[in-house]
Amino acid sequence: MLGNFSYHNPTKLYFGDDSLSFLKDEMKNYGQNILLVYGGGSVKKNGLYDEITAILKECGKTVAEVAGVMPNPTVEKLREGVKIARESKADFILAVGGGSVCDYSKAVSVSVHCDDDPWEKYYIRFEEPDCEIVPVGCILTMAGTGSEMNGGAVITNHEQHLKIGHVFGDDVMPKFSILNPKYTMTLPKYQMTAGIYDIMNHICEQYFSGEDDNTSDYISEGLMRSLIHSSRIAVNDPQDYEARSNIMWTATWALNTLVSRGKSTDWMVHMLGQSVGAYTDATHGMTLAAVSLPYYRYIMPYGLKKFARFASQVWGISAEGKTDEQLANEGLEAMESWMKELGLVMKISELGATEDMIEGIADGTIILNGGYKVLDRDEVVEILKASM
Ligand code: NZQ
Ligand code: ZN
Secondary structure, three states, X not given: OOOOOOOOOXXXXXXXXXXXXXXXXXXXXXXOEEEEEEOOOHHHHOOHHHHHHHHHHHOOXXXXXXXXXXXXXXXXXXXXXXXXXXXXXXXXXXXEEOHHHXXXXXXXXXXXXXXXXXXXXXXXXXXXXXXXOOXXXXXXXXXXXXXXXXXXXXXXXXXXXXXXXXXXXXOOOOOEXXXXXXXXXXXXXXXXXXXXXXXXXXXXXXXXXXXXXXXXXXXXXXXXXXXXXXXXHHHHOOOOHHHHHHHHHHHHHHOOOOOOXXXXXXXXXXXXXXXXXXHHOOOHHHHHHHHHHHHHHHHHHHHHHHHHHHHHHHHOOOOOOOOHHHHHHHHHHHHHHHHHHHOOOOOHHHHOOOHHHHHHHHHOOOOOOOOOOOOOHHHHHHHHHHOO
């Protein structure tokens, strides 16, 4: 392991079937005014909203609400949330939902006491917060993004055709997150599988880089094997608690800063997928699925040894009598058939992308340099065309 790093993760987790029982105790640590943030209504349908508001009432809290946070939360919605947080003098933000609600709550938390426009400050100029940050806690209802234990907050600006993530530091990460796998069981299959692929890709983004022997890669391989195993069970029986709990826990560890330690990281599938998302507003995990294979097949020759290792250590393919190239190809074939087994979207055209969007999507793709191959713009266009 050749990198230099520090490691600290401040988020406290409560995991399991009775994890909501810890909310009451946690609430003692924060002020009177709670801003309750949730999405388009799933929490009302499954009864979670009633349970949480009853607990907040028992704690004697004053509750204001931001409802209707959409998947891929927008900058307009962010401004609305900031206004409500200011008017209600929010002391604490309680996010109840998936990655969108958690991300959104973090974006509000750094904007309430900030005079600048949050989009310009955090998403265009990439500045760090220099104001008071309202603490956030999270009750997660969908496994995928890892937002429950990281500083990520992705916001979409439809007018500018940009979807951008800012990874904030320790101060912005949730103070606590409550993870009850049962809450994820009401997810539609499309969202469940999109989340599963999001998890897989978070691990791949951190795995496909570097040449050194690194413990982080071994942890990643274990996480991927567990995810593949549990995903096959969950897709056949979404009510299987054991599989859903493993998926939920894997999601958290896939993107909570652990497996990137001592590594440069790639993140180009996310850059491509996010730009597709900015144009189509498609489900995050599906945008990643649709660009992944063209991207990985394109960069494979530049990171051949790692792709061969991926085939044998993650997919259990025998190396006997094979060149690295054959083995690496078989690994990507195994990933492709698993993706099809889950029913993932394999083309950006199926998500609403059209030929005339390709140039714009390429313009919106931020090119990073931590992976095996630094792409140029023409290569981005080529990969997007191969994803159609
Ligand atoms: O809005 P409601 O009605 O709650 O419905 C949601 C939404 O329609 C539904 N849902 C969530 N939990 C449910 C449920 N439906 C039934 N039962 C439940 N228990 O699922 C839909 C999608 O929810 P969303 O929160 O959008 O999904 P996800 O968790 O995938 O979050 C996506 C957002 O996170 C960002 C993405 O870009 C996207 O904006 N990401 C955040 C990251 C981070 N913080 O580090 C990293 C990721 O790579 C990602 O970019
Ligand atoms: Zn993701």
